[in-house]
Amino acid sequence: MMNINHIAEHYVKLVLAVGQHDAGYVDAYIGPSSWQTEAQQSSATPLPTLLAQADTLLQHARSLSAPPDDQLERQQFLVLQLHAVRTFIAQLNGSKLSFDDESRALYDAVSPPLTPADLDITLAELAALLPAEIQGSDLNVRLSAYNKAFEIPRDKLDAVFTAAINEARARTRRYITLPEHESFQVSYVSNKVWSAYNWYKGNSHSLIEVNTDFPMFISRAIDLASHEAYPGHHVFNVLIENELVKEKGWIEYAIYPLYSPMSFLAEGSANYGIDVAFPHTERMQFEKDVLFPLAGIDPAKAERYYQIQAVLQKLSYAGNMVAKQYLDGEIDRDAAIAMLMKYSLSDADRSAQRIRFIEQLRSYVINYNLGQDVVQAYIEKRAGKTNQDLRWEVLTDLLRHPKSASMMA
Template sequence: MNLDHIAETYVKLVLAVGEHDESYVDAYIGPAAWRDDAKTQAVSLNALLAQADALIAHSKSLPPAPQDQTERHVFLGLQIAAVRAHIAFLNGTVLPFDEESKVLYDAVSPTLTPADLDKTLAELDGLLPGEGDLNQRLSHYNKQFEIPRDKLDAVFSAAINEARARTRRYIALPDNESFSVEYVSGKVWSAYNWYKGNSHSLIEVNTDFPMFISRAIDLASHEAYPGHHVFNVLIENELVKEKGWIEYAIYPLYSPMSFLAEGSANYGIEVAFPHAERMAFEKEVLFPLAGIDPEKAERYYQIQAVLQRLSYAGNMVAKRYLDGEIDRETAINMLMTYSLSDAERSAQRIRFIEKLRSYVINYNLGQDVVQAYIEQRAGTQDQDKRWAVLTDLLRQPKSASMMLT
């Protein structure tokens, strides 16, 4: 076996696993015949485990790859190990939260306790109007920043168009790249990018809850530009079509690829919209489109910045809940206390955790690792350099440990 053969075998293995878990294959742009074969060949989980073990052994026995493919070999090895771990999970092997995240995403979230969040909660107590329960005060405050449903498409479309214009100044994209937006309900996520191939994405936005004005740019950048849509377009055109690295024709959701995808999509918000530029665009365009008073923007985003420091609370709750330390009701109450989400959104978050488990670390820890990687190489002030390093990272995927070395 050479590296290309291992890559092909890996793609077929992921497709076979996808027949046991319909959420596993997030995107596939490879040969249709391989997908058809996977649907017609019922391979047991035990047999897939054996295939994964053999593929890992073959990958480890390869001679050193050419210099321009060394990182490709390392990244593929981590992807294969993650496939094996997910097969084992489907077959009944449930790992502790940290062990699971390490083998699936090549990363472990920092240990956090409620006491670590108390200082941030105290700061918010001084920022939010009113007295009493902090969660209720935040919910009441946030109501004035909800985008009316009949204005959601106009606001979200304006945010996407601006994010696209900013991204295309720095990243060369195919002329035919495109996306469509649909509004859905009954999902555990707030938005999702479904990559369809040929440089096209479908972006679904969940309308179960009203969208806050801060989420318009966040989701436009995260799901589209320079986030998931751009990442997938670059992978398809530069890695699959130009280099023939067929392993990138498939995206297994529970894999190191997701750590980079979610982390770069989150940090890409800041790259595309530095704070001062974001505030100007929000005040001049998005707030008026949503019918929200632009004079309230500065205070609102001051509070949002403090709330961001609570992001790891979700990891803390997920770990305790999935490791059996707390029950579901306690987990929801902890999210209400330490993430300050209301009861309904906290329940939705628990459904997300139940479905995607340790995937939650990819958003905050992923963002922090990608941010550190980029800023070590480009600093924080030179936009040209930040865009260049971000683009190179999307074109040459690295796992968490690869970014930290």
């Protein structure tokens, strides 16, 4: 009978083998290099064989005798990760799932139902907030005209983003003990479907890539600095590597398959971590004092700008609604772009980029907004909304003890 450590080792090798069929599947790997080399040098294992291996591992994982209390959640999470691997293999082999069934199988969560009518009240609220001098009947055009004043000039982007990361890092290190040698590198890239990406390289080091296909708005500087770095993806991966892989020897955490419950926690905690690191009043002060001047943007415009950002946040689930309808075949590509322009209020080019993201990552989109809401509910149930010390404590504990959506319910 296999124990949990044997299952974990086979799981890592299975994920590496699946990665030979999909280049984007393995998001990060910090395990034995020999396992990776073996997977790369062997011819791709046929998908039906991998599917059978996943079924066998799932059976073993589910039939494990009751583990010690400190490993019960480890077993629960590993079972869900294995179920996601099995689902993804089946999809590569031709299995078709609806949007909701796919997200449930891969991420252990389903986005709440939403219709365009649910968003119309928010659109009216936003229209009333935009300055009266910005005329026009098309809300998207009005918002695009307003947002122009809040674009970070390309030649100032690095200074603004670096300042945001440094502040996020300083705030995080007050509450989370990190290795002295932890580090990151920032690179500016183009022609991507995402706005930024953290590539974890191991040994407490990350490469953060920032996409410059479109100008970055000033609100995105702190969002991306916190989400991708502190206390987001970089910190999460550093804790996983040092405390779960190196200290406990839980080898399953040496690999991160992108389409898995791990992403729900990673994206959700990274998004909610923005608010933990930068409570609204403190964020506004830092933006006005540091980031707006660095970007050459008038700090006097910050208050209304962030009022508008708060209303836009209410539209975050619009992307899930559009992705579901598009991927389930209810609307075509042009209609999906038009819906994003109306309900997410992104311009035509950004909406087209968003559709490319949806086409590539499919139901992954739920991990950002639903993930954030589930993590927020979990943390605020235990720490409230105003006790900063306790919020940091619960967030850090969650990063050190990964849980899926159903485990946080």
